[in-house]
Amino acid sequence: MHRPIAVFDAGLGSYSAVELLHRRLPDRDIVYLADRASFPYGAKDRAELLKVVSRAVEFLAGYQPSAILLASNAPSVTILDDLQSPVPIFGVRPPVRAALAVADEVAVLGVHSLVQSPEMREFLRAQAGSAAERIHAVNASPLVELVESGDFLFRREYTAQLVSEFLDDLLAAHPRIDAVTLSSTHLPWLRAYFERAHPELRLFDPIEDVVDRIRPLSTSGGGAVLGLVTENERYPASEFRSMLARLGIDLEMHPVVMP
Known part of the structure; x- marks a missing residue:
């Protein structure tokens, strides 16, 4: 190589x-x-x-x-x-600054240990500055499990329902969210499910x-x-x-x- x-x-x-x-x-x-x-x-x-x-x-x-x-x-x-x-x-x-540039509010989706960590809170404050109130760190561990288990391939209806319910609940709690960062490397595997459930959301993949x-x-x-x-x-x-x-x-x- x-x-x-x-x-x-x-x-x-x-x-x-x-x-x-x-x-x-x-x-x-x-x-x-x-x-x-x-x-x-x-x-x-x-x-x-x-x-x-x-x-x-x-x-x-x-x-x-x-x-x-x-x-x-x-x-x-x-x-x-x-x-x-x-x-x-x-x-x-999480590409917080890029998301904030085009969105009213942003959901940063990640595993529980990440979104609850003091390091994440410090990172988000540093990235968002005075716009920190427009950022919401959200536990997406149940969605990560859909990938680890393979359900997103073999239980497609179940996966679609779970992703849709997750996003519905998120938007009910924070209706101004219009951008989401896929801040677990598992979550890009679910991109098509996100897009079908809520096509209006802007999706940001940190790896790109x-x-x-x-x-x-x-x-x-x-x-x-x-x-x-x-x-x-x-x-x-x-x-x-x-x-x-x-x-x-x-x-x-x-x-x-x-x-």
């Missing part, structure tokens, strides 16, 4: 970043690491999260990447600035901006994607392969052990 873009997370959602990178930059090589041995990132305290994410960054640096993408919103908000990396490292953070920032740093290769997965007794590599298969993703995942 020639100076690949390295992408990692502890779960399935980060593959949406791989897919977008591969679509927008088809000649770039990509190393994709699913760190299932450390799943879930979002449930870890700051010290533990910094330890496991730093280990993954150090491991991926061995592939001589042009850039590393931490494709997980929770650690991107909480510890990204504390990471040390020999190459440029990027995260995915990151791809544009990585582009000038990356170099052409053969367009290959190398899949790597860590595992433990609770989250074996075979389970992750099955999850990818359910999504129709044909990618060989090679088990690895990080120091």
Whole structure:
């Protein structure tokens, strides 16, 4: 592989970043690491999260990447600035300013541990400034589970109903919301359901901006994607392969052990 873009997370959602990178930059090589041995990132305290994410960054640096993408919103908000990396490292953070520029009020959707964290509150205040009252951090963990479970593929009517009810409740509580940030890498998998339920909402995917920032740093290769997965007794590599298969993703995942 020639100076690949390295992408990692502890779960399935980060593959949406791989897919977008591969679509927008088809000649770039990509190393994709699913760190299932450390799943879930979002449930870890700051010290533990910094330890496991730093280990993954150090491991991926061995592939001589042009850039590393931490494709997980929770650690991107909480510890990204504390990471040390020999190459440029990027995260995915809620595109609050872009959303505020076109919306009256904005819903930032993420997992419970992220939207309730003090780091998220500080990030939103810093991004929104005097417009902070126009931002609503919303727990979207039930929607994330639709992706982790595969329900959004195999129980489509159920998924459509759950997404519709979620958005109906959100808009009933905050009727001026007209933009939503998909601040979990799982949520872009549900984009079509969002658009059908409430087509008037503007949807913002944090990864799209990151791809544009990585582009000038990356170099052409053969367009290959190398899949790597860590595992433990609770989250074996075979389970992750099955999850990818359910999504129709044909990618060989090679088990690895990080120091």
